[in-house]
Amino acid sequence: MIDAQEVKKQFPIFQHAHHSGFELAYLDNAATSQKPRLVLDAIERYYTTINANVGRGVYDLAHQSTFAFESTRKKVAGFLNCIPGEVIFTKGTTESINLVAASFLAPKLNRGMNVVVSQMEHHSNFVPWQMLCLAKDAEFRVVPLTDTGDIDLEVMEHLIDENTGIVACTHISNTLGTVNPISKIIDLAHASGVPVLIDGAQSIVTESVDLTELGADFYCFSGHKMFGPTGIGVLFTRQKCLSEMVPYESGGGMIQSVTNSQTTFANPPELFEAGTPHLAGVAGLDAAIDFLHTIRQDDIQRHIKEMNILTRDALDPFEGLEILPGGTNSSGILSFYMPSIHPHDIATFLDQRGIAVRAGHHCTEPLMRALNIPGTVRVSFSVFNHQGEIGRLVDALFGIKKIFG
């Protein structure tokens, strides 16, 4: 059981006065999470005690920095139940997906092949594949959703065939909150011998992932959505796929030997980490994993699901407000719209009452087009949100209805 008010005290941002004069109710956790003191201290401690570049210095400080960096790789591997060599540090989910598109799929994709994604993908798991398909004259297949906000698995099964280069699918929809049955999706793809990438940006906080059991070929996430800093992310790549990949960025850190005429490359994961990594970010990510262990992912999941259900129940009788379906299994995200009031007006009105929500297409424009709506207001919960904030949200929505309705 989570005491949200107590956990909230660990997040310094809530000690700052909000411009509205109200206490900040931060309900935009799907965009980025707030940062607990533990993470902020770890970043400062990195810079003030062990800052040195990794992998090259022979002095003690460089050794400490390298040791800390590689320890985090091991911690991430333990967190995901994979081997450290399968953990590549990236800038975030977007770079992770682009890396797979460029290094794994691009060399093998050609005319007659296809890529399968779902209609609920974030642009970051949609545009890279769409661009690659256009460049290679391959077919870009988008699996539609059912009325419940779930991926239509029957259609997906038909769309995956022996010519599919990859299936790319999100674990949790950042707009609808649907938790996808990724184990089933992976089995569907593997039945045709197709590799699978799972976008874990929204799931990494609440879903405890065992990649050895799950069998995904690629799994990626961003530090900043799991209480860590921005600019750091992870790409898990199954070992058998690593050997099929060509270098992504080239430069320092990813080489074994360089002469005037040729270069031989380092082994993965270093092969995909050219340049100085975001070392302080890795230190922050390390602390963010500790934070998740302290609060417990299962408890966070239970808490935000409960917040979601309470909000849905409170908004259900609201006339002139439509809640988007959140799938058979829903996480801590919900989207709604009021046909007579623009989402930006709702978000601005709420901001004046200290409530931060996201309005627009949430980087899922193809989903909005499929649903035939211009945008939604999205509410996304975290560990520090509590019932009082839901009450404030509902009251404010009644207020805006009175003014605009």
Place this chain on the structure above:
Amino acid sequence: MDFYDPIIIEYNKRKEQYEKRPEAQFCIEAINPICGDAFKIYMDMEGAMITRASFSGYGCAVSKAASSLLVEKLEGVKRLVAVQIIEEYLTMVESGEVNKTGNKIWNAFVLAGKYPGRRKCATLSWDALRDFLKKRD
């Protein structure tokens, strides 16, 4: 300050200026791809005189109210005068400075434009029409 001044609410709800008129002599589009707001301004002219104006489209309360205010100002005005009015409005909204002795209606839009990320809502249609009218030199 309250973002939603009653003046903006009133202009947002007004129906007088809202009319789809594809047969109009000119149809000027104002689109903000970031938020999806999209309006069309319909206009007839006789020589330099704007004889009829209306608008249609989709957008937030501020962009809709600003479009309504713009269209209201246009009818019966000569092109160069219209450009002058539009530029005065845009200068004021972009300055973020309320003119205490000035036009109360315009001041409401200046205040809305001061809100983070919402200035474009107050200027979207006005910018598009200024560009159109200037090109007709």
